[in-house]
Amino acid sequence: MAAPDLTAELDRLRAAGLYRRRRVQDGPQRPHGRTDGRSLVNFCSNDYLGLANHPEVIAALQQGAARWGVGSGSAHLVNGHSAAHQALEEDLAEFTGRPRALLFSTGYMANLGVIAALSGRGDTVFEDRLNHASLLDGALLARARLRRYPHADAAALERLAQRAAPRLIATDGVFSMDGDLAPLPALAQVARQADAWLLVDDAHGLGVLGREGRGSLDHCGLDAAAVPILMGTLGKAFGTFGAFVAGSEALIETLIQHARPYIYTTATPPALAAATRVSLALARREEWRRERLGTLIGRLRAGAAQLGLSLADSPTPIQPLLAGSAERALAWSAALESAGLLVTAIRPPTVPVGTARLRITLSAAHTDTDLERLLEALAGLPGVRDGPGASLSLSLS
Numbered sequence: 001m002a003a004p005d006l007t008a009e010l011d012r013l014r015a016a017g018l019y020r021r022r023r024v025q026d027g028p029q030r031p032h033g034r035t036d037g038r039s040l041v042n043f044c045s046n047d048y049l050g051l052a053n054h055p056e057v058i059a060a061l062q063q064g065a066a067r068w069g070v071g072s073g074s075a076h077l078v079n080g081h082s083a084a085h086q087a088l089e090e091d092l093a094e095f096t097g098r099p100r101a102l103l104f105s106t107g108y109m110a111n112l113g114v115i116a117a118l119s120g121r122g123d124t125v126f127e128d129r130l131n132h133a134s135l136l137d138g139a140l141l142a143r144a145r146l147r148r149y150p151h152a153d154a155a156a157l158e159r160l161a162q163r164a165a166p167r168l169i170a171t172d173g174v175f176s177m178d179g180d181l182a183p184l185p186a187l188a189q190v191a192r193q194a195d196a197w198l199l200v201d202d203a204h205g206l207g208v209l210g211r212e213g214r215g216s217l218d219h220c221g222l223d224a225a226a227v228p229i230l231m232g233t234l235g236k237a238f239g240t241f242g243a244f245v246a247g248s249e250a251l252i253e254t255l256i257q258h259a260r261p262y263i264y265t266t267a268t269p270p271a272l273a274a275a276t277r278v279s280l281a282l283a284r285r286e287e288w289r290r291e292r293l294g295t296l297i298g299r300l301r302a303g304a305a306q307l308g309l310s311l312a313d314s315p316t317p318i319q320p321l322l323a324g325s326a327e328r329a330l331a332w333s334a335a336l337e338s339a340g341l342l343v344t345a346i347r348p349p350t351v352p353v354g355t356a357r358l359r360i361t362l363s364a365a366h367t368d369t370d371l372e373r374l375l376e377a378l379a380g381l382p383g384v385r386d387g388p389g390a391s392l393s394l395s396l397s
């Protein structure tokens with residue numbers, strides 16, 4: 001049998017406007033950087049608080065490397081678990097108000113690990129239709145029955161849960177490509193009634209929402225009894241790398257015994273844990289970063305409304321502008337780049353067909369002038385006032 005023709009498939013992606021390519025950053029994450037050799041103002045990073053390039057975090061990483069070396073040497077369960085990892089886990093448990101936290105190498109692996117450790121063949125896992133790919137892939141790895149409910153629709157979930165008793169319900173806290181919040185109190189109620197686990201992936205809420213940046217759950221007043229499993233990432237608002245799951249003693253011990261993406265991988269460098277402890281402390285302490293973000297979000301939304309642009313309805317630093325087709329999203333992204341702004345086009349399969357978009361993200365490090373430049377450039381995009389918002393609500397319902 002002939003090998004599959006990879007080139008033909010790549011050509012098909014190109015023709016459909018779905019081909020992806022990487023841009024080369026020449027320097028740290030920050031609003032004013034160099035991409036592919038050009039100076040651009042970056043409006044697509046997840047470094048919401050501007051901590052990825054913070055001098056104290058950099059110093060902690062350097063000092064951590066001097067103390068711990070670079071590599072962790074092995075998996076956590078062999079001898080890769082250091083006092084630096086342990087201390088960060090204790091900080092994260094305290095921060096999230098839970099008995100324990102467990103570090104994973106990435107958020108993708110944390111979601112795979114938790115879902116596959118808690119469910120298996122014959123179990124039903126319910127997930128929001130717009131959940132992050134890693135939550136969906138977790139159910140696939142578990143070989144569980146994956147059922148997707150309409151976006152943010154707790155009533156639909158309740159009806160579905162009455163028919164097929166779920167073992168686990170999983171949702172993004174803040175949806176990664178839309179910026180809106182899951183209806184967490186209602187989901188917690190459905191989970192309680194159905195006697196199911198509720199897993200909230202708060203990759204985009206932690207650091208940004210809630211008291212001291214404690215995230216979506218704190219923002220909604222939900223405790224560990226309402227949401228027993230919290231997943232958080234460290235490579236977004238906290239500006240470093242990695243992820244964690246926080247929960248009960250029994251949950252964390254179960255993950256240590258059974259979560260394959262935890263067990264069968266090398267622990268992240270201890271110096272990174274040391275750096276994350278510093279960035280976590282900064283994120284908690286420096287309330288002005290969240291206030292600045294709030295100001296920028298308000299100004300962007302007010303400015304866009306004045307210009308007649310319909311941003312998706314989001315209270316977070318993720319402010320999507322719906323283009324509809326992949327081609328249009330690419331054309332808009334290219335036009336912004338000509339104006340000196342970097343906003344990557346997000347296309348299917350990352351988002352549903354017909355809802356390609358510019359995923360604009362804000363950082364506390366953006367200046368007022370950056371925002372003015374963005375608004376001015378958005379206003380000049382061809383067809384930007386044609387009302388893609390209507391097509392979004394249709395296609396997501």
Ligand SMILES: Cc1ncc(COP(=O)(O)O)c(C=O)c1O
Nearest residue numbers: 106107108132176201203233242
């Ligand atoms: C909602 C959500 N969950 C999980 C992840 C994966 O986290 P990580 O990048 O640490 O693998 C991401 C983004 O990357 C995300 O947006």
